[in-house]
Amino acid sequence: MERQTRFWQVALLALPLTVFAVLVIWPLASSFYYSFTNWNGFSADYDFVGLANFTKIYTDDLFRNAILNTIIWMVAAILLPTLLGLGLALLIDSRIPGGAMFKSIFYLPICLSAIVVGQIWVWIYQPDWGLLNTVIAAIRGDDMNFAWLAKPDTALGSVIVAWSWQQTGLSMVIYLAGLTAISEDLLEVCEMDGASTWQRLRLVVIPLLTPATVVVVALSVINSLKGFDILFIMTGGGPFNSSDTLAMHMYNESFKKYLMGYGSAISVVLFLIALTIIGIYFRQLRRVDEIYG
């Protein structure tokens, strides 16, 4: 019996573990290895350059720019979809007619690809006939030809809005799932005790939604770290690198300039950032588990 169990453990795990090890774990380790070389992506041989790629990071203005943009991108990509998603979930949960339909409408963008979403929003920001300029022109009664995606001041923000439009539905459904877990009796008691809607929301509902918030924030962080496609299609990191994030910078250095060694060093930094965030996430998750069971 014991031996048979051992056999099946090995037999069933062999294939998934091999695939995962070869195509995920090994490349992850290799990234560290290549970050100490000057491999160019083509030639068979390369040299070890020690920490040169990492010291280059310190002097690379574009890297600093990318880190800064990544922070802005991530903070906005956490706050906007989380707050919007929470708001929508609370509104939909208030038992208005058509709740299921509203849910579908807000959730729909999630099934579109980042490429299609980017395409849609490029049209909204289009200077000559884009919806945004058309609406602003109608309100001001004046011509409006502002090129939102071509100006360094507005490019990143414009992409963040498009990104939030797509991600809000995800936060909303997680919050809705969280809201169904809050007992109605509790809310009734609050009401009988004379708590106003606002008090009930601030002191009871939102604290009880903490587990959902942890999940929403973690997902937002992870998704925003991965966010590449939508920037690629909407701005390509431009203009003048004003919307260049770490993932974008890594792609450009590796596959445009063929500095694969340096690109690996950037991806190692990206990995360490992700690792830190995941660590914090798992710790928070345990705390939430302890508090809320």
Place this chain on the structure above:
Amino acid sequence: MADTRAIPTRDTAMPEAADKPFDPWPAVIFIALVCLAVLFLTPTVGVLLSSVKTTREIALGELWSIPSALYLGNFTEVLNNPAVHRYLVNTLLVTAPATIASIVLGVLAGYVFAKLPFRGSNLLFLVIVSGMFFPPQVILIPLFRLFNAVGLIDTLWPIILVHTALGIPICTLLMRNFFATVPTALREAAIIEGANEWQVLTKVALPISLPALAVLATLQFTWIWNDFLWPLIFTQSDEKRTIMLGLVNMKGQYSVAWGVQGALSLIASLPTLIVFLFFQRYFIKGMTMGAVKG
């Protein structure tokens, strides 16, 4: 907002409503939601509108108005383009095998983690699941080098293989959580009857796991179909492009033919939209299950 909640049934509600002042909140919330819904739908409607308008109309600023006549020229243009057929076939050739393979591997691993735990299996499970959280850029360069070395660059194989591997974390997580709810007594009964683990997995556990399989199929299909990064890295020739890559590529070909681009976006999104419309329940469940139980 809980005012409607506190009223248990309609019968008791009616007399009460008579002496209570009129409660405007449900109406206000409803109107607010309608406004937000319109705002949220606008971008999607824009694509729909563009696809049935001529380039001339759009350039004249008529994109956002209701069309007086349906112009289907954009769709015939796209559907008669052999490149689009190729892109769609390629995408299907990647998406179908990768979706199936990742689910199969997730089922195998998930079963062991749920029903045949061993020393350290929890740690191993955690390592696999954490693969879900990393930006794919981290493994881009080594994978490019690997597939370059074995001569598979510019074929569909690397895309299929990488999506299979990257699907393992979520598939293992969901299957383990689902198998954990299958009663152990069921498995033990089958074992006593003389079944081996493979038979328990395929004859007992899998047939009752159809909801979890549906969740994974919708999630994986959507993600892989919509992916852009891996085809971008692994393919070079137009022959091997997937639809999302084709979409970007054709922006050049149809640079000012906005309507054609709109029709193309719509056709590229159709499979995932259909999956979404019919399996929305599974899709949402998967998103929340994978997330909440993570």
